[in-house]
Amino acid sequence: MPSHRQPFQYRRGGFTLLEVLIATAMGVVIIGTAFAAFRVASQTVTIANRLSLENAMMRAGFSKAQEELDFWQSYDDPDVTQGEKLRATLAPASLQGAHGLIFAPMATLLPPPAASTDTFEGAQGWDDRAWLAHDSRSWYRGNMAEKYDTALIFGRYAIFASADVGTTAFYSGASTAAVGSPPAVNPPVAPPVVPPIPDYSGVAVPHHWHDRQLSAFLRNTSPYMLSEYLPANTIYCFAETFSNGGTDRGGIPLMSIQPGDENSFCNQDGGQKNARGKYRQTYRTTWSVPPNDPQVQPGGPADPTIFSERWKSQRRYFETGYASTPESINDFVQVTTITTPVLDVAPTHWPRVTLSVNRFIKNARSIALFRLRLSSPVTGSVYEVCFTGFGTTLRGARQQRYYDPSDASSADAAGRRRGWASWDDPIPGQTPAAIPDPTLDTPRL
Amino acid sequence: MFHQPRTRHGAVLILVAGIAALLISISLAFLTRMRSDAEETVVTMRETQARLMLSAACNYILEASRLGWETTPPGEQTPPVATRPDAPPSPHQEAFGWIDVRDGRIGPRLSQGEDVLPVSPDRPQGDSARFPLFTGFRFPMYVRERPPYAIRLDAVYNPIAASGPDEGLPWLINPDPQPQASNRWNGGNHTVNPTVNDWYDYKNGDPRPRIRTMNRAWFRLWRDGPATFVVTCGAGGTLGYRLKDWNVNDPVTGLPMVDHALFGNDYETFRDLDAHEIRFWYRVEWSAAVLALDYHNLDHELGIDRDHYMSWPPNASHTWRHSRRTQMHAKNMVGTISWVQRLVTEPTNW
Numbered sequence: 054m055p056s057h058r059q060p061f062q063y064r065r066g067g068f069t070l071l072e073v074l075i076a077t078a079m080g081v082v083i084i085g086t087a088f089a090a091f092r093v094a095s096q097t098v099t100i101a102n103r104l105s106l107e108n109a110m111m112r113a114g115f116s117k118a119q120e121e122l123d124f125w126q127s128y129d130d131p132d133v134t135q136g137e138k139l140r141a142t143l144a145p146a147s148l149q150g151a152h153g154l155i156f157a158p159m160a161t162l163l164p165p166p167a168a169s170t171d172t173f174e175g176a177q178g179w180d181d182r183a184w185l186a187h188d189s190r191s192w193y194r195g196n197m198a199e200k201y202d203t204a205l206i207f208g209r210y211a212i213f214a215s216a217d218v219g220t221t222a223f224y225s226g227a228s229t230a231a232v233g234s235p236p237a238v239n240p241p242v243a244p245p246v247v248p249p250i251p252d253y254s255g256v257a258v259p260h261h262w263h264d265r266q267l268s269a270f271l272r273n274t275s276p277y278m279l280s281e282y283l284p285a286n287t288i289y290c291f292a293e294t295f296s297n298g299g300t301d302r303g304g305i306p307l308m309s310i311q312p313g314d315e316n317s318f319c320n321q322d323g324g325q326k327n328a329r330g331k332y333r334q335t336y337r338t339t340w341s342v343p344p345n346d347p348q349v350q351p352g353g354p355a356d357p358t359i360f361s362e363r364w365k366s367q368r369r370y371f372e373t374g375y376a377s378t379p380e381s382i383n384d385f386v387q388v389t390t391i392t393t394p395v396l397d398v399a400p401t402h403w404p405r406v407t408l409s410v411n412r413f414i415k416n417a418r419s420i421a422l423f424r425l426r427l428s429s430p431v432t433g434s435v436y437e438v439c440f441t442g443f444g445t446t447l448r449g450a451r452q453q454r455y456y457d458p459s460d461a462s463s464a465d466a467a468g469r470r471r472g473w474a475s476w477d478d479p480i481p482g483q484t485p486a487a488i489p490d491p492t493l494d495t496p497r498l
Numbered sequence: 499m500f501h502q503p504r505t506r507h508g509a510v511l512i513l514v515a516g517i518a519a520l521l522i523s524i525s526l527a528f529l530t531r532m533r534s535d536a537e538e539t540v541v542t543m544r545e546t547q548a549r550l551m552l553s554a555a556c557n558y559i560l561e562a563s564r565l566g567w568e569t570t571p572p573g574e575q576t577p578p579v580a581t582r583p584d585a586p587p588s589p590h591q592e593a594f595g596w597i598d599v600r601d602g603r604i605g606p607r608l609s610q611g612e613d614v615l616p617v618s619p620d621r622p623q624g625d626s627a628r629f630p631l632f633t634g635f636r637f638p639m640y641v642r643e644r645p646p647y648a649i650r651l652d653a654v655y656n657p658i659a660a661s662g663p664d665e666g667l668p669w670l671i672n673p674d675p676q677p678q679a680s681n682r683w684n685g686g687n688h689t690v691n692p693t694v695n696d697w698y699d700y701k702n703g704d705p706r707p708r709i710r711t712m713n714r715a716w717f718r719l720w721r722d723g724p725a726t727f728v729v730t731c732g733a734g735g736t737l738g739y740r741l742k743d744w745n746v747n748d749p750v751t752g753l754p755m756v757d758h759a760l761f762g763n764d765y766e767t768f769r770d771l772d773a774h775e776i777r778f779w780y781r782v783e784w785s786a787a788v789l790a791l792d793y794h795n796l797d798h799e800l801g802i803d804r805d806h807y808m809s810w811p812p813n814a815s816h817t818w819r820h821s822r823r824t825q826m827h828a829k830n831m832v833g834t835i836s837w838v839q840r841l842v843t844e845p846t847n848w
Contacts, residue, residue, distance in 0.1 A: 083513070087516070090517060090520055091520070094520050094523070094524045097524050097527075097528065098524065098527050098528075101527060101528045101531045101532075102531065105531045105532075105534070105535050108535050108538075108539075109535070109538065112538065112539065112541075112542050115542055116542065116545070119545060119549065123778075123840035124840065184785075184787075185597060185602055185786070186595070186597075186599040186785075186786035186787060187597070187598065187599050187600055187601055187602040188602065281837065284785055284787030284834075284836070285785065285787040285788060285789050285790070285834040286787040286788055286789060286790045287787075287790065288790055330789070330790025331789065331790060332789055332790060333790075417789055442549070443549070443552060443553055443556075443838075444549070444552070444838060444840060445780075445838050445839055445840045446837045446838050446839075447837075448836070448837035448839075449781070449837045449838050449839030449840065450839070452837075452839050453839060453840070453842060473842045474842075475842065475843060476781070476841060476842075476843075476845070477843075477845050477846050478720070478722045478728060478845045478846060478847050478848075479846045479847065480632045480847065481632075483846070
């Protein structure tokens with residue numbers, strides 16, 4: 054019996070070819086299934102990680118947007134060398150003071166107070182306590198209904214208010230030169246008939262403060278800054294001494310009423326020459342804050358030529374309303390957008406997230422528009438989240454920034470301390486007393 | 499004969515267990531990652547909630563510049579009218595700004611120029627006593643169960659005559675909209691018979707906070723100047739109470755500045771809530787200025803080439819007489835916020 058069983062046991066210990074083939078096939082199936090399962094598992098984990106990373110990057114971008122919303126560091130970063138990109142001023146002789154970019158110190162923009170004229174109506178320079186509704190200095194005394202080339206059909210408002218103290222001269226009617234020209238309208242209209250105008254010489258003009266403020270702000274700052282500093286109901290118009298080609302016959306500077314090209318203060322809405330406020334100026338068009346390239350060259354002084362061009366771009370309006378075209382919208386986006394990466398350095402396979410910011414005024418509303426754009430180098434997918442925010446305004450941002458040209462305690466090459474201004478609010482008499490740091494808006498430095 | 503089946507069962511078990519473990523591990527990894535993401539998003543969410551408070555605070559500053567002031571001073575107001583249906587409603591008065599637009603005095607003051615609250619020995623601030631300089635108030639935000647004057651969102655059906663002389667005409671016999679509170683409307687005979695209490699219930703709403711909206715966000719205002727305020731925006735569970743006030747009593751009432759009972763009389767609980775809270779500090783300035791009426795002051799579409807003094811009503815919007823009209827161009831009659839400044843550091847008072 055054993056001799057019969059031994060061969061049988063030996064056969065049971067081996068495999069037939071068929072068994073091997075079946076076992077091999079099953080093994081391949083099992084291994085393949087397991088491999089596929091592990092591969093799926095691996096991909097799932099990878100995708101979960103990637104999605105998580107994308108979420109984290111978007112959260113980081115959102116946080117960066119909130120910081121940007123409140124601190125304007127893409128426009129002016131006092132923590133970084135060469136970060137103060139929009140502080141330049143230029144002072145041609147033809148203007149009262151300097152004109153400058155949106156972070157130029159206020160003391161360099163508006164004419165400094167003069168002792169002889171620093172009175173209630175004669176005061177000039179920036180005063181953050183002024184522009185109150187009850188203060189008669191701040192009232193506009195012109196005629197908002199006046200349009201086209203004035204024939205003084207509503208009077209001569211420069212006899213009530215003028216930017217010039219004691220030297221206001223009126224159009225006497227002696228000059229027959231055309232003053233401006235009527236804008237193109239449809240149907241065409243004849244130029245207005247100019248009646249003889251009596252000479253008002255000798256009239257003492259009682260009000261100056263409003264017109265001096267307007268003159269200084271209009272000429273020396275950008276529209277975006279102008280609209281953030283002056284009250285929401287400001288009419289951007291004033292009167293001054295008549296000058297042929299510079300003002301209309303009523304002494305109103307053409308720059309504040311005459312529709313012009315994109316380098317003009319007035320847009321072409323309606324084609325009318327009239328006094329305007331914030332809504333009218335931003336209804337058809339948009340005022341914005343073009344960042345452009347750093348104006349202050351490393352190691353060198355400001356280049357006036359470059360600055361002049363940048364100043365124009367600061368003042369220009371952008372066609373974004375009913376007269377806009379795809380080209381004008383592209384122009385607006387390209388010129389006014391600041392795009393920065395959320396992470397400066399990251400592995401190449403990480404998603405790339407960029408944050409874009411546009412700050413502009415449209416329909417009298419200040420808008421900070423953010424676009425958070427994520428592109429995946431792995432999948433090629435791109436998506437974008439757009440949102441607006443309510444935070445620090447330009448004036449608030451300027452009040453955040455330390456500025457004192459006489460402070461050499463930690464001065465930079467330009468002789469002033471960088472950084473952020475501290476502010477505190479102890480109750481009067483409370484110790485320690487609050488001593489707010491000087492800022493870009495401190496008027497009399 | 500029994501070894502091979504057991505081996506196969508074991509192999510199947512191993513396979514099933516392995517695949518199950520694989521699926522479980524994948525699921526766990528996914529869930530863990532998602533939970534981690536969600537936890538990290540909490541910070542973003544709270545930051546967003548805190549920022550929403552800036553808008554809420556500015557809205558309060560704008561509206562309170564002119565609206566909502568009672569003639570009776572704080573602490574002397576009549577009890578809630580819901581408990582006293584016979585009590586006359588406390589009149590609201592129109593005021594003229596944090597800085598009065600008429601004479602520049604500190605406000606808000608009433609229409610005749612008198613003080614909202616007359617100066618008295620215990621109220622030396624006079625007209626600014628409702629919100630005196632160098633004082634702060636706390637505004638915990640939540641959603642009420644039912645706001646005042648709430649109406650139902652569903653439409654109330656009114657029958658249309660199917661015959662007779664009124665055929666096709668709607669019988670507007672059922673009031674629409676209906677109040678969210680009861681007015682004892684009987685749809686059967688088309689009658690409403692509200693009681694005095696029903697009216698006050700409708701008028702006052704249900705002031706109880708909805709539980710799920712509590713302890714999320716708040717703001718505080720500190721009036722540091724006639725028209726400037728320090729705004730503290732918070733997201734968390736402190737309800738706007740300050741940690742440094744835990745052991746401080748109100749100098750006027752003598753009561754603790756922090757309602758300890760709201761936090762279980764436990765300082766550590768309150769401190770923990772404070773530590774996990776997000777707070778931002780801003781400074782804002784109110785201005786009486788509203789938007790200029792420049793666009794509507796000219797009718798330039800009359801087809802007549804001359805100037806006019808015709809002025810469109812502020813809310814008539816576009817001047818296209820023969821075409822469309824749109825909503826008004828936001829003449830904000832409660833003033834504007836001149837500027838907003840995020841404070842770099844925490845101020846002493848807020």
